[in-house]
Amino acid sequence: LCYLFCALTKCVECSSEASELADIEWDNLGFGLLPTDYMYMMKCSQGGNFSKGELQRFGNIELNPSAGVLNYGQGLFEGLKAYRKEDGNILLFRPEENALRMRQGAERMCMPAPTVDQFVEAVKETVLANKRWVPPPGKGSLYIRPLLMGSGAVLGLAPAPEYTFLIYVSPVGNYFKEGVAPINLIVEHELHRATPGGTGGVKTIGNYAAVLKAQSAAKAKGYSDVLYLDCVHKKYLEEVSSCNIFVVKGNVISTPAIKGTILPGITRKSIIDVARSQGFQVEERFVPVDELLDADEVFCTGTAVVVSPVGSITYKGKRVPYGVDGFGAVAQQLYSVLTRLQMGLIDDKMNWTVEL
Numbered sequence: 203l204c205y206l207f208c209a210l211t212k213c214v215e216c217s218s219e220a221s222e223l224a225d226i227e228w229d230n231l232g233f234g235l236l237p238t239d240y241m242y243m244m245k246c247s248q249g250g251n252f253s254k255g256e257l258q259r260f261g262n263i264e265l266n267p268s269a270g271v272l273n274y275g276q277g278l279f280e281g282l283k284a285y286r287k288e289d290g291n292i293l294l295f296r297p298e299e300n301a302l303r304m305r306q307g308a309e310r311m312c313m314p315a316p317t318v319d320q321f322v323e324a325v326k327e328t329v330l331a332n333k334r335w336v337p338p339p340g341k342g343s344l345y346i347r348p349l350l351m352g353s354g355a356v357l358g359l360a361p362a363p364e365y366t367f368l369i370y371v372s373p374v375g376n377y378f379k380e381g382v383a384p385i386n387l388i389v390e391h392e393l394h395r396a397t398p399g400g401t402g403g404v405k406t407i408g409n410y411a412a413v414l415k416a417q418s419a420a421k422a423k424g425y426s427d428v429l430y431l432d433c434v435h436k437k438y439l440e441e442v443s444s445c446n447i448f449v450v451k452g453n454v455i456s457t458p459a460i461k462g463t464i465l466p467g468i469t470r471k472s473i474i475d476v477a478r479s480q481g482f483q484v485e486e487r488f489v490p491v492d493e494l495l496d497a498d499e500v501f502c503t504g505t506a507v508v509v510s511p512v513g514s515i516t517y518k519g520k521r522v523p524y525g526v527d528g529f530g531a532v533a534q535q536l537y538s539v540l541t542r543l544q545m546g547l548i549d550d551k552m553n554w555t556v557e558l
């Protein structure tokens with residue numbers, strides 16, 4: 203109950219006040235785990251419903267070596283962020299979208315999932331319990347990582363008999379080591395991230411393990427990350443390992459359509475709406491890799507990366523540069539509107555933020 207006492211008064215257990223910030227260096231946050239005070243846990247059996255979750259001190263969890271998630275990858279994750287406003291209140295960005303996406307993923311992975319209300323309430327409780335870890339305005343955000351996993355023991359291939367929903371958080375800054383500077387991508391044409399009928403369109407943990415080999419090879423050559431092509435024609439853009447991609451030509455912004463092999467990013471969806479509201483024409487369609495050659499700008503979107511400008515893309519040994527040293531004008535405009543909205547600096551006409 204430490205978080206409750208913390209929220210009211212000076213806390214005996216952690217000797218801090220809720221309004222106080224954790225004693226860390228806030229100026230240079232990257233995207234790495236900083237352990238915080240509490241995590242949220244809720245369990246349910248196969249065929250049952252999640253009912254009562256609780257906060258516990260952040261720490262290691264116990265799993266049977268035969269747990270479904272460890273043996274057969276029966277697991278999903280989500281990512282969302284909380285921002286501290288100038289008045290000290292906290293804003294969540296579209297948490298119900300993450301809840302819905304987790305429910306869709308759970309259906310694909312044969313798992314029970316928390317209801318939208320349970321998910322959102324659990325996120326709120328976890329963030330409030332870790333309030334001192336939400337960075338000061340302008341210094342970053344609190345990254346919230348909900349997990350859903352088959353935690354029960356199975357040996358033969360089957361859905362696990364028990365499931366755990368867990369949320370932990372960490373204060374974060376920029377995702378890429380480049381910070382807000384443009385990233386350099388390489389198009390991967392041998393390895394693929396997803397196949398039609400597979401699980402590319404849900405946020406299952408295995409999708410992310412599958413990109414590590416190409417990503418490591420790209421990083422060893424000095425690239426920031428890998429851009430994937432569709433595995434059938436090897437011709438159409440799909441997504442980057444950790445984010446969605448957008449290509450700008452004049453007033454038209456194109457992005458690969460959601461068709462089961464691409465993650466339906468919440469930042470992607472939000473940027474499409476923001477771009478349309480700013481007068482751009484947005485096309486969700488098949489985007490041939492050749493369109494990269496004469497694009498004005500390319501940028502990536504994701505919860506972790508927010509909006510990240512692409513400085514160059516290398517395809518079959520040819521490097522295509524975009525701009526010189528920073529955001530292209532379109533990415534800058536969209537980034538600015540989205541982040542000001544997320545931080546509560548402009549009117550939230552979309553009704554996307556949830557204030558705590």
Ligand code: COI
Pocket residue numbers: 280281282410443444445504505506507
């Ligand atoms: C996110 O952007 O929240 C993600 O889940 C991507 C992850 C690789 C950091």
